[in-house]
Amino acid sequence: MTRHRDTVVLHAGHGPASSAGPFAPALQFASTFVAPGNPAAHELTYGRFHNPTWTVWEDALGLLEGGPAVSFASGMAAVSAVLGACLKPGDIVVLPDDAYYTIRRVAEGWLTRIGVQVRLAPTRGNAQATALDGARLVWVETPSNPLLEVCDIREIVRAAHASNVEVVVDNTTATPYLQQPLHLGADYVVASDTKALTGHSDLVLGHVATTSEERAGALRTWRNQHGAIPGPMEVWLAHRSLATLPLRLTQQCRSAQTLAEFLHAHTGVARVHYPGLPDHPAHVVARGQMDAFGSVVSFDLETQARADTFLRSLTLVREATSFGGVLSTAERRARWGGDAVGEGFIRFSVGCEAVEDILDDVGGALGAAG
Numbered sequence: 404m405t406r407h408r409d410t411v412v413l414h415a416g417h418g419p420a421s422s423a424g425p426f427a428p429a430l431q432f433a434s435t436f437v438a439p440g441n442p443a444a445h446e447l448t449y450g451r452f453h454n455p456t457w458t459v460w461e462d463a464l465g466l467l468e469g470g471p472a473v474s475f476a477s478g479m480a481a482v483s484a485v486l487g488a489c490l491k492p493g494d495i496v497v498l499p500d501d502a503y504y505t506i507r508r509v510a511e512g513w514l515t516r517i518g519v520q521v522r523l524a525p526t527r528g529n530a531q532a533t534a535l536d537g538a539r540l541v542w543v544e545t546p547s548n549p550l551l552e553v554c555d556i557r558e559i560v561r562a563a564h565a566s567n568v569e570v571v572v573d574n575t576t577a578t579p580y581l582q583q584p585l586h587l588g589a590d591y592v593v594a595s596d597t598k599a600l601t602g603h604s605d606l607v608l609g610h611v612a613t614t615s616e617e618r619a620g621a622l623r624t625w626r627n628q629h630g631a632i633p634g635p636m637e638v639w640l641a642h643r644s645l646a647t648l649p650l651r652l653t654q655q656c657r658s659a660q661t662l663a664e665f666l667h668a669h670t671g672v673a674r675v676h677y678p679g680l681p682d683h684p685a686h687v688v689a690r691g692q693m694d695a696f697g698s699v700v701s702f703d704l705e706t707q708a709r710a711d712t713f714l715r716s717l718t719l720v721r722e723a724t725s726f727g728g729v730l731s732t733a734e735r736r737a738r739w740g741g742d743a744v745g746e747g748f749i750r751f752s753v754g755c756e757a758v759e760d761i762l763d764d765v766g767g768a769l770g771a772a773g
């Protein structure tokens with residue numbers, strides 16, 4: 404019997420209903436295990452190699468993603484593992500020029516230094532599909548952070564696989580609840596689990612899922628050798644938070660759509676970026692590969708002065724970075740540098756508050772910003 408997706412998420416990583424034992428999985432902190440003689444004879448030996456709490460979490464992630472999953476200390480640790488395990492000197496990697504800026508920094512710094520050629524192309528219009536010549540890997544981020552550009556995953560996969568290029572999708576903004584890149588043909592999906600997947604702004608984690616045990620094994624070897632291992636406590640908390648993903652994200656996406664429409668109709672807002680709006684350049688593509696459009700809405704107030712006044716005037720929404728949490732946040736993205744956005748560009752993360760309260764707060768702050 405095929406169960407509803409929400410039920411699958413809720414039960415992911417828990418045993419069958421008939422099995423005896425505690426509801427909550429055990430939390431294992433041990434850094435070492437009794438393991439005499441031949442280490443290969445033991446399932447558990449040392450805490451950098453394996454941990455039963457990781458295994459439960461990775462089983463849950465694997466179920467949601469549709470392939471074996473490997474958990475990492477952060478989204479960036481997961482990103483670096485894929486880049487490091489897949490690329491060697493002389494390879495070409497195609498990155499979105501609007502990817503999360505730290506990924507571009509890592510590529511331009513570390514990858515270039517070890518002799519990997521980094522080629523940039525926009526997410527918009529599937530431009531990466533026309534930049535694949537001689538490449539080893541194409542890295543896709545859709546919807547992208549913070550501009551929420553969307554590309555067609557199936558189309559990129561088709562072009563890439565025809566040229567023997569592997570495809571990685573950074574699925575952070577969507578989560579596997581809204582979009583499942585492995586089912587759309589990608590070879591790897593990578594994500595920051597610091598964001599909506601766990602949603603409580605109380606941990607930093609990341610993961611990679613892929614299509615074969617061989618690929619997952621190479622990532623585990625990378626994690627073991629480079630030491631980018633997740634903390635057991637964070638992993639346990641992440642698993643606990645996963646159960647409410649459908650409830651949280653369903654409400655957040657619904658409210659984000661309402662907020663995007665409100666901002667779109669507001670004369671004080673120059674531009675709104677949200678794939679759920681019919682005038683988003685890739686709205687139709689997003690509809691074809693996402694179940695809903697996510698919890699982040701970006702918009703442009705044109706000047707730093709107006710954006711600062713807007714942020715200062717919010718009384719419910721907190722000014723903070725990151726996104727996907729149950730509490731709404733907003734920030735002026737240009738304060739960090741690195742993104743091709745104007746000084747008045749706001750990235751807004753819609754939380755689980757009643758949407759009337761979010762609209763009330765945003766409306767009041769827009770009024771103050773003039």
Ligand SMILES: Cc1ncc(COP(=O)(O)O)c(C=O)c1O
Pocket residue numbers: 477478479480482503544548573575576594595596597607608609725
């Ligand atoms: C799209 C995307 N990928 C990766 C990361 C890195 O994740 P972390 O901060 O967990 O290292 C982020 C963080 O904001 C992100 O937005």
